[in-house]
Amino acid sequence: MTNNLRTGREETERLLGEASGTTEFELLGLEWTLLPGVFAPFHSPSTSHYSQWLPYPAGGALLEMGCGAGVTAVYGALRGCTAVTAVDIVPAAVDNARRNAERHGVADRVRALESDMFRALDPGERYDLVFWNSNAIEAPADFVYTQDLEHSVLDRGYESHRAYLREAPRHLTDTGRLFIGFNSRGDLDHLQRIADEEGLRLQKINSTNHEFPDRVVEFRLFEIVRGAS
Numbered sequence: 759m760t761n762n763l764r765t766g767r768e769e770t771e772r773l774l775g776e777a778s779g780t781t782e783f784e785l786l787g788l789e790w791t792l793l794p795g796v797f798a799p800f801h802s803p804s805t806s807h808y809s810q811w812l813p814y815p816a817g818g819a820l821l822e823m824g825c826g827a828g829v830t831a832v833y834g835a836l837r838g839c840t841a842v843t844a845v846d847i848v849p850a851a852v853d854n855a856r857r858n859a860e861r862h863g864v865a866d867r868v869r870a871l872e873s874d875m876f877r878a879l880d881p882g883e884r885y886d887l888v889f890w891n892s893n894a895i896e897a898p899a900d901f902v903y904t905q906d907l908e909h910s911v912l913d914r915g916y917e918s919h920r921a922y923l924r925e926a927p928r929h930l931t932d933t934g935r936l937f938i939g940f941n942s943r944g945d946l947d948h949l950q951r952i953a954d955e956e957g958l959r960l961q962k963i964n965s966t967n968h969e970f971p972d973r974v975v976e977f978r979l980f981e982i983v984r985g986a987s
């Protein structure tokens with residue numbers, strides 16, 4: 759087993775253990791619903807920090823890729839985005855985001871869809887802000903997902919990261935902005951190589967370190983912009 763895969767498996771086990779039996783949590787001063795198999799935003803400070811760091815376009819359109827429980831999507835709607843799309847490859851996450859949108863009275867502004875990256879979206883859909891808190895650990899190309907939560911931690915062959923960098927720019931408005939939350943368990947060199955191939959550059963916007971029992975992880979928000987690095 760590669761080191762990455764071992765780290766990913768350990769991380770998945772940690773998430774499963776921490777979330778076991780939890781159906782409600784508090785974050786950003788609000789109460790949220792959590793469904794089984796969905797990334798719980800209390801596993802790390804990532805969701806909370808990214809949700810607060812993003813420059814939500816007031817009156818604009820937000821796409822949250824890999825929405826999990828839908829915290830960032832709902833928070834964006836509460837902060838003034840008028841058209842929010844929340845997508846996830848895991849059906850339970852889509853259901854979870856929908857429930858949290860209803861819970862916070864923004865179901866009229868938040869659409870939740872099951873999708874592998876951009877596949878379920880109309881090719882003509884454009885957003886003012888696109889964001890993904892990614893599953894940063896690269897799994898081998900022959901990895902087979904057996905549990906929903908593995909999608910929160912492991913990306914097989916960085917397929918989803920490649921698709922995100924290739925396709926997200928096509929879904930931006932003329933002034934639209936693209937972001938990724940990418941933690942230090944991920945392979946930044948590999949992400950940068952993909953960005954180079956797509957003619958894109960990563961600019962660190964903000965970061966925070968968090969101490970886990972076994973290591974310190976840096977949670978970093980990057981803006982992805984056109985141009986060579």
Ligand SMILES: C[S@@+](CC[C@H](N)C(=O)[O-])C[C@H]1O[C@@H](n2cnc3c(N)ncnc32)[C@H](O)[C@@H]1O
Pocket residue numbers: 797798799804805823824825826827828829830845846847848851873874875891892893909910911918
């Ligand atoms: C680290 S979790 C973040 C969840 C949520 N955004 C949050 O911050 O609490 C990554 C999310 O991306 C989703 N995901 C992974 N691969 C995906 C893909 N190819 N298409 C859509 N969603 C994906 C996972 O299911 C998971 O919900």
